[in-house]
Amino acid sequence: MPYPDKLLADDEEVVRHLHPHWLTLVRPVLLFLLVVGSASFGAALVPPGRQQGIYRLVIVGLAVLLLLFLVVVPLLRWRTTHYVVTTHRLLFRAGILARRGRDLGLSRITDVSYTQTLWERVVNSGTLTIETAGDGGPTVLHQIPDSDRVQQLLNVMVEEDAERRARESAGYIRGDEDWPPRDGWGSTEVL
Structure with missing residues (x-):
């Protein structure tokens, strides 16, 4: 039911x-674009070498944490407010x-x-x-x-x-x- x-x-x-109102979703969407773009740019700037994979993994991990708190939580809050x-x-x-x-x-x-x-x-x-x-x-x-x-x-x-x-x-x-x-x-x- x-x-x-x-x-x-x-x-x-x-x-x-x-x-x-749907405008409450604009900020999380803009933050999503900003975090993904920044993480992609940051991962591309990591110089080649033995530690390149670890640095990129750290950047992706930080991006995922930011996305969780800045995007997923507000989207869930909007969806669960009735x-x-x-x-x-x-x-x-x-x-x-x-x-x-x-x-x-x-x-x-x-x-x-x-x-x-x-x-x-x-x-x-x-x-x-x-x-x-x-x-x-x-x-x-x-x-x-x-x-x-x-x-x-x-x-x-x-x-x-x-x-x-x-x-x-x-x-x-x-x-x-x-x-x-x-x-x-x-x-x-x-x-």
């Missing part, structure tokens, strides 16, 4: 699954070996805002700040692709969740099988 489907309840569906909007909650998961996560029920979300610098507007990225009912403080999600639309989506999902809960509680109280009422009250149109 693919991630995040294994985390979902029976009546829950994924609305949007995101990773941090922002998932479902019909019932917002899920955040991050971490390669040690993991951290947070689940925010849509019913607990009181405010969703986003901020973008000029550069983030150009590349369509931003920071989401999600306020919830409780003492946990705001949840801040950085480098969210299409942050303004994700903010709008979350606001719509919060409203739909409130309407769904109202229908469920009213239907349960009344015992109505025929919900929503035919008079048009409680319309469930999506913008």
Whole structure:
């Protein structure tokens, strides 16, 4: 079962699954090119002789270590960071070996805002700040692709969740099988 489907309840569906913005990968790619180019150039500069193989092996070993820390770790960090909007909650998961996560029920979300610098507007990225009912403080999600639309989506999902809960509680109280009422009250149109 693919991630995040294994985390979902029976009546829950994924609305949007995101990773941090692709620009977070630009630096590791540029560092990859720089390290490989420098290691190749350095290996070519090693003078011929008995120690040439050892020197080249040391250069390759250093390049591999640099690639591991400067390229592979950031790529894995990007790949293992998930922002998932479902019909019932917002899920955040991050971490390669040690993991951290947070689940925010849509019913607990009181405010969703986003901020973008000029550069983030150009590349369509931003920071989401999600306020919830409780003492946990705001949840801040950085480098969210299409942050303004994700903010709008979350606001719509919060409203739909409130309407769904109202229908469920009213239907349960009344015992109505025929919900929503035919008079048009409680319309469930999506913008």
